[in-house]
Amino acid sequence: MIDRPLISVEGLAKRYPAPGGKPGTTVFENLWFTVHPGEFVCLIGHSGCGKTTILNVMAGLEQASAGTVIADGREVSGPSLDRAMIFQGHALMPWMTVLGNVAFAVRSRQPKWPKARVLEHARRYVELVGLAGAEAKHPAQLSGGMKQRVGIARALAIQPRMLLMDEPFSALDALTRGMLQDEVLRLCRETHQTTFMITHDIDEAILLADRIVLMTNGPGARIAEIVVNTLPRDRTRHEMHRHPHYYRIRNHLLDFLVDRARDFAREAEAGGWDARNPPEVRPGEAEPSLAVRNAAPSMARPTPHTDVA
Amino acid sequence: MAGSPRLRSAVLSAVLLAGLILVWHLATLPAAGSQAVDPEYAKLLGAAAAQGQKSAFPTPAEVGAVLWRHLSNPFYVRGTNDMGIGVQMLHSIGRVMSGYLLAALVAIPLGFLIGMSPLLYRALDPFIQVLKPISPLAWMPLALYTIKDSAVSAIFVIFICSIWPMLLNTAFGVASVRREWLNVARTLEVGPLRTAYAVILPAAAPTIMTGMRISIGIAWLVIVAAEMLVGGTGIGYFVWNEWNNLSIPSIVTAILLIGLVGMALDLALARLAKLVTYAE
Numbered sequence: 001m002i003d004r005p006l007i008s009v010e011g012l013a014k015r016y017p018a019p020g021g022k023p024g025t026t027v028f029e030n031l032w033f034t035v036h037p038g039e040f041v042c043l044i045g046h047s048g049c050g051k052t053t054i055l056n057v058m059a060g061l062e063q064a065s066a067g068t069v070i071a072d073g074r075e076v077s078g079p080s081l082d083r084a085m086i087f088q089g090h091a092l093m094p095w096m097t098v099l100g101n102v103a104f105a106v107r108s109r110q111p112k113w114p115k116a117r118v119l120e121h122a123r124r125y126v127e128l129v130g131l132a133g134a135e136a137k138h139p140a141q142l143s144g145g146m147k148q149r150v151g152i153a154r155a156l157a158i159q160p161r162m163l164l165m166d167e168p169f170s171a172l173d174a175l176t177r178g179m180l181q182d183e184v185l186r187l188c189r190e191t192h193q194t195t196f197m198i199t200h201d202i203d204e205a206i207l208l209a210d211r212i213v214l215m216t217n218g219p220g221a222r223i224a225e226i227v228v229n230t231l232p233r234d235r236t237r238h239e240m241h242r243h244p245h246y247y248r249i250r251n252h253l254l255d256f257l258v259d260r261a262r263d264f265a266r267e268a269e270a271g272g273w274d275a276r277n278p279p280e281v282r283p284g285e286a287e288p289s290l291a292v293r294n295a296a297p298s299m300a301r302p303t304p305h306t307d308v309a
Numbered sequence: 310m311a312g313s314p315r316l317r318s319a320v321l322s323a324v325l326l327a328g329l330i331l332v333w334h335l336a337t338l339p340a341a342g343s344q345a346v347d348p349e350y351a352k353l354l355g356a357a358a359a360q361g362q363k364s365a366f367p368t369p370a371e372v373g374a375v376l377w378r379h380l381s382n383p384f385y386v387r388g389t390n391d392m393g394i395g396v397q398m399l400h401s402i403g404r405v406m407s408g409y410l411l412a413a414l415v416a417i418p419l420g421f422l423i424g425m426s427p428l429l430y431r432a433l434d435p436f437i438q439v440l441k442p443i444s445p446l447a448w449m450p451l452a453l454y455t456i457k458d459s460a461v462s463a464i465f466v467i468f469i470c471s472i473w474p475m476l477l478n479t480a481f482g483v484a485s486v487r488r489e490w491l492n493v494a495r496t497l498e499v500g501p502l503r504t505a506y507a508v509i510l511p512a513a514a515p516t517i518m519t520g521m522r523i524s525i526g527i528a529w530l531v532i533v534a535a536e537m538l539v540g541g542t543g544i545g546y547f548v549w550n551e552w553n554n555l556s557i558p559s560i561v562t563a564i565l566l567i568g569l570v571g572m573a574l575d576l577a578l579a580r581l582a583k584l585v586t587y588a589e
């Protein structure tokens with residue numbers, strides 16, 4: 001990946017002042033990572049470590065306390081149609097129909113289009129997520145999975161340069177979640193959609209992501225390392241667990257979430273860790289015993305950092 | 310028992326009404342044997358009471374007859390003091406509507422601003438809190454003095470009493486629009502004006518409509534009292550006039566019609582509210 005990153009997160013921090021002006025809590029600090037064009041990156045971390053905050057800053061909905069996000073060579077200073085968001089709750093407007101919700105987004109992107117063209121375009125995306133026939137329904141009449149599909153259609157319909165997703169499937173049952181994961185995988189691959197997704201589901205990350213960013217527990221959360229997914233790109237939910245890399249990657253992630261996410265500060269002090277260049281590791285290619293016991297020997301060469309700022 | 314719950318409740322309502330009329334009828338039957346009537350009281354109440362055998366309160370049949378007379382010719386105008394009950398009612402409805410619509414015109418945009426700006430909300434809150442509990446009739450002398458027109462003063466009183474529920478509900482509805490929906494609009498780079506009418510207005514509409522419904526109820530309560538004070542026309546003036554004529558059946562008729570019109574106004578707004586509510 002020698003091309004310029006589409007999104008580059010540089011030295012990001014978020015602090016909340018304590019009541020009374022005392023030094024407050026630092027949710028996370030000094031985060032550095034990138035997302036390249038066409039790449040699917042997942043961010044994994046425990047609840048409360050600041051994942052939604054990072055996504056909101058990337059979307060331009062929230063301000064960071066320090067650091068910047070560079071999108072497409074320019075500093076993010078507010079929301080943009082180039083970065084579509086799929087929210088943790090589906091965030092559909094309940095007074096609009098399914099088609100109305102998608103058309104609302106399309107009209108925002110293409111204000112000059114005549115109404116018929118807007119509706120036609122919206123209808124295409126409603127069909128794309130498998131909701132043909134439900135166009136006239138209101139969100140209250142849909143199941144959780146269907147609502148999330150509308151959210152996906154709404155985000156994709158504006159053909160964004162970058163798709164940002166905040167645990168889009170966490171509120172769904174396992175069956176629906178699997179189906180939607182497959183669908184998102186298909187849509188993103190077909191359109192080479194650059195995607196950044198937050199999750200705390202390990203299997204979801206392994207199925208979808210090219211790279212998985214691991215975040216330590218808060219307060220003062222950091223990016224510990226970035227796991228490169230070495231499974232073949234045409235992996236499927238049913239087949240991927242047969243691949244020898246799968247369990248190594250899975251164990252590595254599990255090991256991180258169970259132990260290392262909590263005690264990472266001590267590990268970082270031991271040396272060799274640089275916040276600006278979090279190590280990229282390839283546990284899938286490592287000797288199994290090493291991958292589970294200790295990540296350090298499997299550290300790969302950090303990606304060359306492209307400083308845009 | 311046969312019939313749907315709706316039918317059964319309708320039947321029960323009819324039975325209750327019949328029972329009520331029966332009790333009324335029995336209570337106002339001419340007393341058996343002549344009673345001694347205080348001559349002063351008899352003079353005060355006029356011929357009806359002077360007969361002694363008859364209750365001063367009209368019987369259902371009398372009220373029915375008067376009701377029929379009023380309803381069979383509601384829209385005549387024979388002079389400033391002799392107008393059909395329908396004409397009076399229309400005067401009142403006209404006043405309520407003008408005061409109420411003016412109030413809506415002020416309250417809804419202002420409520421929007423207050424709801425969007427926490428600063429404005431806090432700055433205006435003390436004023437609203439002081440002005441809101443003032444009985445609208447307390448404004449009447451001030452209105453008569455400054456406006457010098459009784460009809461406009463009545464409209465002003467309606468305006469001032471119906472503005473608060475609409476203002477507060479609009480501000481509350483706008484302030485509590487879900488952050489998520491606003492974020493959707495922001496990520497889609499929707500401008501402030503389009504966000505206001507395409508997101509905030511529909512999101513807050515049910516709350517705003519609740520305020521409008523409370524307001525119309527209060528306005529209809531207040532108009533009767535206001536018209537009793539300013540006189541001239543209107544159903545309130547009609548009631549007052551009939552009291553001076555001691556025509557109790559006409560007063561009962563007016564009371565009944567005031568209730569029915571109030572109900573109709575409320576139903577109309579409930580219908581409107583239903584159009585803008587959404588299920589989440």
Ligand SMILES: Nc1ncnc2c1ncn2[C@@H]1O[C@H](COP(=O)(O)OP(=O)(O)OP(=O)(O)O)[C@@H](O)[C@H]1O
Binds near residue numbers: 050054
């Ligand atoms: N206004 C605030 N004042 C103080 N702390 C806050 C405030 N808002 C959020 N936080 C803290 O910021 C942290 C990050 O919140 P965020 O919603 O980003 O977490 P998350 O990683 O998305 O969690 P989850 O996985 O549960 O969605 C939380 O620990 C929360 O306590």
Ligand SMILES: [Mg+2]
Binds near residue numbers: 051052053088166
């Ligand atoms: Mg979150």
